[in-house]
Amino acid sequence: MKSRSLLTVIVSMILIGLGILLILANFDIISMEISTVIGKNWPLLLVVVGMKWFIDAFRSNRGGSWTAGSFLAIYASLVVLGNYGVLDFGFGDVWELWPLLLVYIGLHSLLFAKKSKKKGKRVKVTFDSDRGEGQNHKSFVGDHSFSEENWNLEPMDLWTGVGDYYFDFTKAYIPDTNTSIQVRGWVGDIRMLMPQDLEFQVQATANVGDIKVLDQEAAGLRKELSYKTQNYDEATRKLTINLDFQVGDIRIDRV
Template identity: 65%
Template sequence: MKSQSLVKVLLSFLLIAAGVFLILENIGIISVEISDIIAKNWPILLIVIGLKWFVDSFRDSKGGSWAFGSFLAIYASLVVLGNYGVLSFGFGDIWELWPLLLIYIGLHFLFFTKRKDKKGNGVKVTIDSDRGNTKNNHSFVGSHNFNEENWTVEPLEMWSGVGDYYFDFTKAYIPNRDTPITIKGWVGDVRMLMPEDIAFRIDATASVGDIKVLEKEANGVSKNLVYQTPDYEEAVQRLTIHLHLQVGDIRIDRV
């Protein structure tokens, strides 16, 4: 997936850069002062990558992640501020950001349907279950990608506190029946790519953000957009999709 590729490229670049700087310092080409400047400011690279990842989540249906991009930018910014003594935070202090989990849990209780676990268990970060023929997935933070070759479309209900969704139905096996898909979340983006020959219906709402389904758009605050293909009512093979976000963009394209 794109996140794994980005991590691999970033790690490779950092290892190469660290090796080059150490060699240049050891043979006297760069001074200790320059090394200190590099050591203090190299996390700026992470800030740039995080911000690009954040922006790409709004512009590119196949790339970026709002959650992980913003987290990387925030984390790297704290490291830079720590390097300059503005606050006490180092590269190894990433675990000090664990209270963000409490924020996600709090947002879950505020904006997600209030339900108690029947067995009285504690809150889980991720919940996967099957209810009848429908697969359920609840997560507080994370990105979800459905773009593997020949992945199977099944009835699905998903909720995420902070997270992005990407569905590429052009690569999917879509059964000859009506397949319902429901996506809900507090903050995130939903991107879907539809093949030309599939019938579908989209019922999308977003409290804050933009909705675009093919050539139809809805902008502003508290909006709803309903779209269905002309052959939806008669089609045997079709998708019925419900999308609801508090904050985020929804975009459906066709190829």
């Protein structure tokens, strides 16, 4: 918490200083050359923030997100290079970075999938959507985890451009009703742990990737898998899950 507060203070002070310099330049109190230098280089702030997020993701109890951090650092660096004419890249060219989606899914498979299987658990990441698990939530890049003890399950409609989701329903308070869960995005790694006594139905789709629900696996280029537990129709306490990703690794297990 202290390091995060310190970062906030540093960024806030830099932004205040930047704003003051630009105001002085507008009134010709300082030369336009200084404001031009600031205008070209201020995205370096985003590079610093992105690198901090990236580093914190690999340090215990520091939060952060390696996907969000690396994307922000790369994007801001390209903007700076574009400002100096090294590359033809500006703030509006963010969509040109879509191949990073493939890089992220590949790196995740190489660096994290094997590691998580060996350890039998995943790194816990706090989901920062204003603590509203039952609310709609959209984010471009981010990793989200629902694994706290006695977390309250509510209907969900979640979308992420690039990110991982981890649901541990064995630790959740699940109401005696049919709870709808929808998770969509471009690139994602989705893991769900189900208790033995919970009935559920899943509709999972991934254009590229792997889908495995208990002992069933999807095959083919555009992979789809529908699964329903034996007592789903009769149960009052159950989950109805819809997962839809362009590139995804989807797995649901019972424990």
